[in-house]
Amino acid sequence: MVSQAFYTSKKNSRRVRMQHPRTRPKVTMSKEARAMLTAGRRAKSCNFKTALNEAWDQFNDMTKTIAAAHHKSVRYVQNELYAGHGTLRSRRNKPNMWNAFCWKKNQGNDNHNQGRDTLAQLVREHKDEYLALSKEEQDTILKEYVDWTKTKTTGTRISTKSKIVDITQTLKAVENELNSLRCRTGTETILYTTRGSTDLPLRAIVFSTEGVQNFMRSVMNIDNQHLVSKMEGFAIQGMKGAAKNHQERVSEVRAAIRDVINGGLRTITGNPRANMQWTHYFRNIVQRYQVMIVGWPDNIPFGNLSKVSSSLSELERLFDMWDKHVTCWKTVTDEEFAKMYEERNEELESGQIEDIRRRTRSDKGKKRKRPAATNDKDKNTARKKYKNNSPTLSSSAV
Structure with a gap:
């Protein structure tokens, strides 16, 4: 066996030996001792x-x-x-010497209101001065900077956007973990997330792994949108909010949007009987009144709301856009209408859109016969008799 010795210096030399790991002796505990340790x-x-x-x-x-x-x-x-x-x-409270030096140099009137160019100017003109600072000068500047920061009123601002970002990132991480868990163990998961307060403009989120994506609709006969809508109502208003089902709430919002659209159309046209016509929108609305809807959201197809959308959150957003006049009626000038008319004809010719017209009768051009009478009652009522109101002369008058 060879031992090694290390010396730090001649004056204070000490022999250092390699120490082998010590093994602790195995202690056999009695039953009472183990019970006391567990307790x-x-x-x-x-x-x-x-x-x-x-x-x-x-x-x-x-x-x-x-x-x-x-x-x-x-x-x-x-x-x-x-x-x-x-x-x-996550806030950093330790002061930085370079920040303190920049603050000190920026106290002069010449360096104010220069925007982003101020930092570049400080680096060019005062870099050597910063490197030449002594320890005492650094401490003095740092102390002045700390005293100045204490005079500032700071607070934590929690915005709605930061909350939504937090929710989105957290749920994304949860979804990734659930997918990984499914790959490792084969477990399937359904996750429903909704807001619990009206202060948060968050749409309900439904997540399901691949094996149970169609479970609720095909087996339980439950629409996910209906479920999360009732879940949201219960979270916000309790049983009162959950009592009204999804279809009723959607119908109410659709009716409110229709009232806003028809009211705006009557106001801009001056016709109290004007109503929105989705099927013949261009011919009966744009061409007739020379008005059009602007600001319609891209995620909702332009058409009858009963057919294009059943999402409560989308309909509420559309109603809010109409209420804030982001989506509204606009008068079309003659030049704009001529351009729209030309573009519509080009789309009709290319087949991009189809001109919807009422379908003609299958027996058009043929003479239609009355159905034959089957009994006496039908014979009496087959032809309608009209009363002759013309004056007649009595026999005595003759």
Whole structure:
């Protein structure tokens, strides 16, 4: 066996030996000792869970107190606390020397209102000065910068867009994990997600793995859109919101959209009897009144709402666009109508669109006979008798 010695210096030399890992002696515990050790571990785990539950109880009580003191809902306070906690954890509070130096140099009036060019100018003109700073000067500038940042009022802003991004990214990660779990173990999953508050403009999300994609419709005879709609109503309003089914809510929104469309058409044309006609829209609306609809959303086909869309979220979005005048009626000038008419004729000739007309009778051009009478009653009622109202002369007058 060869031993190795290492020396750090001649003055303080020390022999260092390679240490072999020590093996702990195996201890055989008695039954009573094992029971005591197990009981101690269980007691520690129970105490830990009890402490966590007490902390959550205190957190819930504090949430209710804040909501009552500031006239907010408990759900709103919970959302702010949870989202704000994640934002604060990702915030960086340690000051940076370069930022402090740039702030110091930017205090002069000459460097204000220069936008993005300010940083490039600072690097060109003051880079050597920054590198030549001593430790005392750096500490002084850093202390001034920290004192200045304390005077600024900062707060955490949680926007609706950040919430939607958080939901989308989280659900995407969950979907990836569920697909991976299916590949590894063969498990199938159906996931429904909906909003629980009207403050969040989120459409309901339905996810299912490949093996159970058509399970709800084919086996359970349940429409996913109907299910998530009732789920959303229950989450927002409880049983009152879930009582009204999807078809009724969709019908109400469609009726509201039709009223807005017809009301706008009557206002812009001045005709109190004007009504929207989807089938003959160009001939009976555009050509007749020289008006057209602008701002129609791309994700909803332009046509009768009873046929083109049954999604409640899409219909609510369309109604909101009409209510905010994003989608509205517009008067068409003669030049614009001539151009539209020419483009429509080109589309008709190329077969891109089809001119819908009423189908003619199959016996057009043939003389139609009356059905023959089968009994006396039919004979009496076969021909309608008209009363002669012309004056007649009585026999006495003659």
